[in-house]
Amino acid sequence: MKANYVIIGAGISGCSIAYNLAIKGVKDIVVLEKAYLTSGSTGRCGAGIRQQWGTKMNCLLAKGSIEFFEKAKETLKYDGDIEFKQEGYLLVSTDEEEDHQFKKNVKLQNSLGIPARKINKKEAKQIVPHLNTDVITGAAFCPTDGHLNPFRMTDAYFKAAKRLGVKFYFNEEVTDIIIVNNKIEKVITANMEINSNNVVNAAGGYAKEIGDMAGVNIPVYAENHEILVTEPIEEVQRPMVMSFTKNIYCQQVPHGSFIMGRSNPEVEHNHSNESTWKFLDEMAKTVCEILPLVGNLRVIRQWGGSYTMSPDRQPIISDTNELEGFYLACGFSGHGFMFAPMTGLLLSEIILKEKSTIDISDLHLSRFKNKKDFIYEKSVV
Amino acid sequence: MSEKDVIICRCEDVTLQDLHDMMDQGYTSFEELKRLLRIGMGPCQSNTCGQLVQREISKYLKVKLEDVKTQKVRPLATGVKLNSICEGANNES
Structure with a gap:
């Protein structure tokens, strides 16, 4: 051939x-x-789509891609639903240094035409009412980020x-x-x-x-990153909530279930995709602190997948x-x-x-x- | 009974017609069907639909049931509240 x-x-x-x-x-x-x-x-x-990055290159790659996703169904003439939801990414900061970094990032993002904004705790609470604002100092929000079915x-x-x-x-x-x-x-x-x-x-x-x-x-090299998914409920959380210092991302997808993940700093470099009880414990503790309401949901399934890390x-x-x-x-x-x-x-x-x-x-x-x-x-x- | 009225996955409300339409498009393994139809992704984790889908694949591909590849089984065995996991983890440490 x-x-x-x-x-x-x-x-x-x-x-x-x-x-x-x-x-x-x-x-x-x-x-x-x-x-x-x-x-x-x-x-x-994790099926998230975002433009809020700290480097110009990642911002440009993400922005160009979102512009494609917005018309992907028509461009590719797809008969199904790609479940693209643009309800934003809410990045929460937990100390002044991170807050300052977010300000710098938003400035860079705005200069490239990405509509992110730096917001305070009160505004963050309006966007996600069940967010525990006692453990955060501020936030950044970009309304055109979101979710897409992989x-x-x-x-x-x-x-x-x-x-x-x-x-x-x-x-x-x-x-x-x-x-x-x-x-x-x-x-x-x-x-x-x-x-x-x-x-x-x-x-x-x-x-x-x-x-x-x-x-x-x-x-x-490849390293395993784990995720879990809950039972579905009616829509209560519109954007993805993410914290780099607390090590969590958590989004309610259009199906109604919550998908969440975090990384393991001690993970080995290999092709493992296994699920661990340690992830389940740490993930539960983190999400119950930041989004207490989500703690009432049952975990349906967990899995792992490879990040392929470059230097x-x-x-x-x-x-x-x-x-x-x-x-x-x-x-x-x-x-x-x-x-x-x-x-x-x-x-x-x-x-x-x-x-x-x-x-x-x-x-x-x-x-x-x-x-x-x-x-x-x-x-x- | 019409295939549209036969529910093959009750967690995610997938009918026999949905399943056959997808197989007609060339997706004939449980893992592919799961990803596009959500069968086996609900609370029962394919404990109900698993065997039904295996049998449909076997009939469709005209292969023996035992030759149809079974789906990957993932934890948890049953739904557990995040709050309960959190409490359990805190009691251990």
Whole structure:
């Protein structure tokens, strides 16, 4: 079998890249997925969409993506409901230093056209009446942030790409990439051999392993982040509530259930997606303190998924100096779902040597060479 | 009885018709159907619908029931209030 481009991974990134290439007229695109659609990090994510970031790059990626999501159903001609809800993100601060940081972030966000605002405790209480304002000092709010259904959104990209002729193969794990004279020759799976000179690595938690097959070192690692979901109730909380210092994000989704997560600072770097009682304990304590009303709800289910961490917590969207025809969309550090429309657009521009919509030279793999100190994105849970 | 009137997942109110429509689109594993229809995501955690869906998949794909891959079972075994978990955790420490 022959292909012009082989994309590895049918999560939201791989599907968005496939769609963006196909809509520009590229033929013979094959997507290989080791399990099923959204089986990796996309289908395990917290389903939040936000533009309130501390770095200019993340702000621009998020803003461009939200603009796409707002018209995604029509653009992709999707027959289902993508459950996009723009009721905002309420970020709460717990000390003066964080309050000050939020002020700086809002200023940056406003300068880029993101409608966030710094608000006080009283205003925060008006937006989320059951918020415990005794434990916070202030807040920032952006009304156009929100929620989006990861399964449906990926399905929308998947179906649109399929209509444009992209071929998807599920339960086809890539086992090797054959390089001859520093050029990609073929991609091998358990059942197939695909002759192709171009490979896109959108393998999420397994991006490093795919890089190793191609002989390109990608300095990312996977770590488990856990989530739980409650029984559904009538709408009582409109925005996502998030605190970086308390280590929590919690949102009521359109279905009525609450989804919440927090990170474990001692988590090991591996592919584990297991659920732990320790997460359940810590999550319950945190949410009962900040949103006491939510404590009355029953937990229905918990699960885990991989964040793929890059050294500066920003994505890698680039070609590679080491190997011609090898492209990367990985290292999203927990935010690949919400950036996916821009990921697909920007990588298609790199592949087709078009002018870039925004300057993303800072997202090139080569930034990690001989560099140890990075400016971190601090606004992460 | 019409397929529209047969409830296959009572937690999330999914009918047999919904299930068959989705299978006609090519989604024929429990994990895919779960993600698009929410079957098995409700309070019973597929204790009720699990076997019913397995049987429908088996019929649709014309494979033996025992060859249909079962869904991933996740904790908790039953719904527990966050307040109760919180109290329990505080009593331990």
